[in-house]
Amino acid sequence: MKVQIISKEILKPSSSTPQHLRTYKLSVLDQLASPMYTSVVFFYSPASEDLCKNSDHLKDSFSKTLTHFYPFAGRIKDDFSVDCNDDGAEFIEARVAGDISMVLEQADINQQQQLLPCSPYVKSSKLSTDQVTLAVQVNYFNCGGVAISICIWHALADASTLATFVNCWAAISRDPNYVIDEVVFDCTTVFPPQDLSGFSLHSFVKEDVLSEIVMKRFLFDGSKVAALRDEVGNGPSLDRPTRFIAVSSLILGAMMAVTRENNAMQINAAFIVVDLRRRLKPPVPKQSIGNTSQLTIANWPESESNVLSYNGLAGKLHESIRMMNDDYIRKFHAGGGYFNLLKRAGEEARKGSNLTLFGFSSWCNFPFYETDFGWGKPLWVSPALKFNRVAVFLDTKDGEGIEAWIGLSKEDMVKFEQDPGILTYASFTASI
Template sequence: MEVQIISKEILKPSSSTPQHRSTYKLSVLDQLAPPLYIPIILFYSPHCENFCKKSDRLKESFSRTLTHFYPFAGRVKDDFSIDCNDDGAAFIEARVSGYMSMVIEQADINEHQQLLPCSPYAKISKLSTDQVTLAVQVNYFNCGGMAISICIWHAVADGSALATFVKSWAAITRDPNNVLDEVIYDCTTLFPPQDLSSFSLHNFVKEEVLSEIVTKRFLFDGSKVAALRDEVGNGPSLVRPTRFIAVSSLILSAMMTVTRENEAGQQISAATIAVDLRRRLKPPVPEQSIGNIFQVAIANWPESESNALNYNSLAGKLDESIRKMNDEYIRKFHAGGGYFNFIKRASFSSWCKFPFYEADFGWGKPIRLSPALQLNRVAIFLDTADGEGIEAWISLSKEDMVMFEQHPGIFTHASFSPSI
C-alpha cells in the first residue's frame, strides 16, 4: 500500500466564534487525559460520486461542523483552557494504491496508521499553541473505496465526543440544513481544574516501547459472544454479563496467564475500565457533549488471589467496579482528589455503542472501523457492523502476543490472524 498526499490545507469554521465563547475551559478530566490524539478510521464502500464533488462537499460541511465544535478549531492556550480563535483544523486528502478490502482484512496497525493525518503519539506532553487540535485525512483508494480518518487531541475530546463530531459532520454533509444539538457543556463546575504541574504523563507513551508492541484485531462474532456470555455467567459472582464484561473477562484472564508465565514474579492485580459518565451524573450531562466526561474505574484484587480467579469471578470484579460509578461516588472521588495509581494492570476502553457506524456522509454507512491506536496492555473494543459482535484491538509485547493467541479461551472464541 502506498499513500500519496494530494492536498493539505487548514479549514476554518464557516462562521466566526462569538467573542463571549473565545475561551473553552478545561476540566480536571481534560487535564488528566493522556497526551495523545485519539484516532478513528471509517472505511466506506465504493460510490459513484466523483472525486471533486465528494471533496468539495466534505470540505464545506467540515467548516460548517466546526462552527458548532469551535474548540476543535482552536489552539491550546495553557493547562487550563483552549483559545477558540478559529485558527482552523487540518484537512488532508490522499490517493492510496491497492485494494481497500485487503487493508481491512489484514488489519495491519502500521498500514492503518499510514491513513491517519498525524501520528497519535505526541512527542511532547502537551500541544504547542501552533498545533491543531483536530486533523482529518480523506483517503481515496484506487479501487473506489474511501477511508476517512480523524485525529482529535485527547484534552478536548474522549471517544464519545469524537463519535459525536463524526456523526454530526456526516449529517451536515448529507443535509447542510441539518440542525445540531448544543455540544458545548461547561464541566468545570463538576470537575474543577487543578494545578497538576507535579502530576506528569510525559512517559505515558514511549516511542522506544511502541516498537516492541504488537497490536492485533480479535473478532468475536455475535454467536461466539452469546456463547461466551453464557459461559462467563455460569457462577456465583455474576449471572448475566454484558457483551463487554464477558469479552473483557476472557481477555483479562488470558493476559494474566501470559504475564505469570512470561514475567517471573509479576502478576496483573488490577484492570482499569474507561466509564462514560454522561448518563451516570445527576442531572445527566447531554450525551453529545464534547470534552472528557469519563472516569477510570479500577477493579483490583490481591496478587495472592490471581491464580484462583476464573472468568466468572473476574466478571464480577469488573462489573462491581463499573456499577459503583454513580453520581455520589464520582463527586466524592473528585472532592478527595483521588486520581489513580499506575499499578500493574490491564486496561479496557469500550467504544461499543458509540455512533461511528451511523456516520453516513451520503454514500452509505461505514463497513468497518479501526482505532489505529497502539498502547501496551490496552484493549479497545468496537462493535461489529451488525451490532452483535465485538472487535477487540489488543496491544501486547511481541512475546506476550504469541502466548496470548495460544490461550484456549482466545483460540476458541475469537477469529484472528496468528503470528508467524
C-alpha cells in the same frame, strides 16, 4: 502501501465564534487525558460516483460543523483552557495506490496509521500553541473506495466525542440544514481543574516505546459472545454479564495465564474507562464534547490471581463499574480525588509497586457505524491506535459482536493467542 498527499489546508469555522465563547475551560478529566490524539478511520466501499469530486462539499460541511465544535478550531492556551480563536483545523486529501481491499484484508494497525493525518503520538506532554487540535484526512483509493481518518487532541475528545463529531459532520454533509444540538458544556464545576505542575502521563504513550508493541485484532462474533456470556455468568459472583464484562473477563484470564507462564508479576488489577455522561444526575448530554469519562480500578489480592475464575473476574469488574454513580463521582472529584489517585499510581509505579494492571477501553454502543456522508455507512471502523497491555473494544458492524484490539509485547502476544479460552471464542482472521 503508497499514500500521496494531494492537498493540505487549514479550514476555519464557517461562522466566527462569538467573543463570549472564546475561552473553553478544561476539566480535570481533560487535563488528565493521555497526551495524544484520539484517532479513528472509517472505510467506505467504492461508490458509483467519483467521490474525489465531492471534495469541496466535504470541506464546506466540515467548516459548518466546526462552527458548533468551535474548540476544535482553536489552540491549546495553557493547562486550563483552549483559545477558541478560529485558527482552524487541518484538512488533508491523499491518493492511495491500490484498492481499499488491500487494507481490509490485512487489518494491520501500522498500515492503518499511514492513513491518519498525523501521528497520534507527540514528542512532548502537551501541544504547542500553534499546533492544531483537530486534523482529518480523506484518502482516495484507486478503486473508488474512501477512508476518512480523524485525529482530535485527547484533552478535547474521548471516544464518545469522536463519534459525535464525525456523525454531525456526516449529517451536515447529507443535509446542510441539519440542526446540531448544543455540544459544548462547562464541566469544571463537577470536575474542577487541578494544578498539574510536575505531573505528566507522557511516558505511557511514547512512540518509541509503543513501536515494540504488537497490536492485533481479535473478533468475537455475536454467537460466540452470547455463548461466552453464558459461560462467564455460570457462578456465584455475577449472573448474565454484559458483552463487555464477558469478553473482558476472558481476556483478563488469558493474560493472567500468560504472566504465570512467564513467571512474571501477576496481573492483580484492571482499569476500565467508564463514560460518566449518563451516570451523573442530571445526565450530561451524550453529544457533549470533552472527556466525560474516567478510569475505575478493579483489583484483587495477589493470592487470588491463580484461582479466580471467569465468573470471579466478571464480579470484580462489575463491582468497580457499578460504584461509579452520581454520588460517588461528585464526592470523589470535589476533593481532587481523581488527580490524587493517578498521582499516587504514578509514584508507586516509579517505586516498583506490585500493582500490575491491564486496561480496557470500550467504544461499543457509540454510533460509529452510523456515519454516512451520503454514500452509505462504513464497511469497517478502526481506532488505528497502539497501547501496551490495553484492549480497545468496538462493536462489529451488526452490533452483536465485539472487535478487540489488544496491545502486547511480541512474546506475550504469541502466548496469548494460544490460550484455550481465546482459541475457543475469538477469531484471528485479518480479513474484514
